[in-house]
Amino acid sequence: MMIHSKLKDYEVVIEDKLEFLSGFETENVQFVIDKNVYCLYEQYFKNIPDGRLILLEATEGNKVIETALGICEDMTEISAKRNIHLISIGGGIVQDITGFVANILYRGIRWTFIPTTLLAACDSCIGGKTSLNYHKFKNLLGTFYPPDKIHICTKFFNTLSERDYKSGLGEVVKFNIMAGADGLDNIEKGIESLLRKEDTAVQHFVCSSLSYKKTFIEIDEFDRGERIKLNFAHTFGHAVEVVSNYEIPHGTAVAIGMIMADRLSVKRGLLNEDAVKRSEEVLMKIIDIDSELLNVDISDIIKAIRKDKKQTNDAMTAVLRTESDLEIIKDMTDEEVSYAVRYFKELYKTKNNMS
Ligand SMILES: NC(=O)c1ccc[n+]([C@@H]2O[C@H](COP(=O)([O-])OP(=O)(O)OC[C@H]3O[C@@H](n4cnc5c(N)ncnc54)[C@H](O)[C@@H]3O)[C@@H](O)[C@H]2O)c1
Ligand SMILES: [Zn+2]
Structure with a gap:
């Protein structure tokens, strides 16, 4: 399915098997993965190079600008700059944080998103909204920045x-x-x-x-x-x-x-x-x-x-x-x-x- 956007057109691909996870190019890639998802599906992430993996705890308390800035800072260590590719894997919390990062780092980098919750797959993965909580305000900060590509695999939902x-x-x-x-x-x-x-x-x-x-x-x-x-x-x-x-x-x-x-x-x-x-x-x-x-x-x-x-x-x-x-x-x-x-x-x- 193609989504037409004024920012960029992007594609949603349905994957039948989780094996697609091991098939991503790893050069110039930064992975950000929900910690629970990483633990459950570790076998598919064996080829992620050292230093290119950030694990996130998916809590509302973590969906804040400090977490996003921390990821930006880690990513500036990588020699590839504007051509860095961010691949994030998780539910709406990981999506909201990493979408924000992909939008602001170097004024926008390539971003692939893999939703692992049903909510993120059936709804939030398209539409391009990124949101962060600020103090007691939920989703107060945010931008519009859709991923370049979305891969949906319903097999993830078996462990939800x-x-x-x-x-x-x-x-x-x-x-x-x-x-x-x-x-x-x-x-x-x-x-x-x-x-x-x-x-x-x-x-x-x-x-x-x-x-x-x-x-x-x-x-x-x-x-x-x-x-x-x-x-x-x-x-x-x-x-x-x-x-x-x-x-x-x-x-x-x-x-x-x-x-x-x-x-x-x-x-x-x-x-x-x-x-x-x-x-x-x-x-x-x-x-x-x-x-x-x-x-x-x-x-x-x-x-x-x-x-x-x-x-x-x-x-x-x-x-x-x-x-x-x-x-x-x-x-x-x-x-x-x-x-x-x-x-x-x-x-x-x-x-x-x-x-
Ligand atoms: N940007 C948008 O358009 C948009 C739209 C709706 C909701 N949201 C945001 O999404 C967030 C809620 O996201 P959500 O409901 O997708 O879940 P979530 O990201 O809050 O994750 C819920 C829990 O499920 C775990 N988990 C994720 N995938 C799993 C899997 N495959 N197996 C086992 N555990 C798994 C997580 O670690 C977490 O503990 C809220 O912060 C909400 O504000 C954003
Ligand atoms: Zn909703």
């Missing part, structure tokens, strides 16, 4: 924790449902195979997710108009992440956010309840959260929505689905948010036989 795999499924289900009636049919049929991590199903849905995202980022790469619609489910999702203190991972929070946003669509008469019920069935199969987290205060969710960097004025903005499109609403009220949150809490309790 259940929590991270289901988080990735949140984005997969979201994209496919956003794609319309056929997307909903497909994901209903495919969800059990996805939960069983069947390779062909996972590959198929990663590709359908990326194809859908591609249509938005190619129209509005720098997030000024059409791409804002990709924020669907994220207004609620980000707030859920924040109030859970990031205990609920991104994709799971987005799945929850989708249930809340769609409920508002039904309330506002924008969506038909039957279709929403069907997508809820699918979403509830992938949402697994600690029941304690259902006790969060609705007022904290409202506060978190108001603080979100994508909010631009006093009234709350959100992207809602309609029967045929997505609509940006700029007049979401506190009552509507309360209603949507209460709805999710009840639904979760009922589905999980909790009182």
Whole structure:
């Protein structure tokens, strides 16, 4: 799949076997690899020359400018300068840090990215956003810099924790449902195979997710108009992440956010309840959260929505689905948010036989 970008066109390649990892040229290459991934797949990294490997611990605390600058500093030791090639392997955290490095070092170097989480493969690897946390602000600093090439191998997902795999499924289900009636049919049929991590199903849905995202980022790469619609489910999702203190991972929070946003669509008469019920069935199969987290205060969710960097004025903005499109609403009220949150809490309790 080719992604057209104003910065550079780039390609996503699907790899069937992990052996491709040993096939990279190593001259003038710096590898940056998620530490857990390196330990699990060490056998494929035997030919990385001494001094050309940096291991990163994928924590939000590490996704800061100091880590990026440290990598830049290490890379200045290499005699190849602007023709150095950075190959990074990991999830969204490694992607965010190394994308930033590839962008700023010598004003931009060649960068290959290999996503090892489902979330990075089905979503963040394309679109070119790099983000770093700054003090208590998540993803405050950032640039646009896509990789030159992306290699996706779904075999990596076999070692992901259940929590991270289901988080990735949140984005997969979201994209496919956003794609319309056929997307909903497909994901209903495919969800059990996805939960069983069947390779062909996972590959198929990663590709359908990326194809859908591609249509938005190619129209509005720098997030000024059409791409804002990709924020669907994220207004609620980000707030859920924040109030859970990031205990609920991104994709799971987005799945929850989708249930809340769609409920508002039904309330506002924008969506038909039957279709929403069907997508809820699918979403509830992938949402697994600690029941304690259902006790969060609705007022904290409202506060978190108001603080979100994508909010631009006093009234709350959100992207809602309609029967045929997505609509940006700029007049979401506190009552509507309360209603949507209460709805999710009840639904979760009922589905999980909790009182
Ligand atoms: N730039 C973007 O467009 C964008 C979009 C969405 C999210 N993000 C960012 O991505 C980050 C989340 O990324 P993520 O969910 O991909 O995961 P992650 O990078 O946070 O990794 C999650 C955990 O999985 C481990 N891991 C990674 N691959 C593995 C594998 N194959 N087997 C076993 N363990 C593995 C990691 O070591 C880590 O412990 C957040 O910081 C978020 O802000 C960025
Ligand atoms: Zn997301």
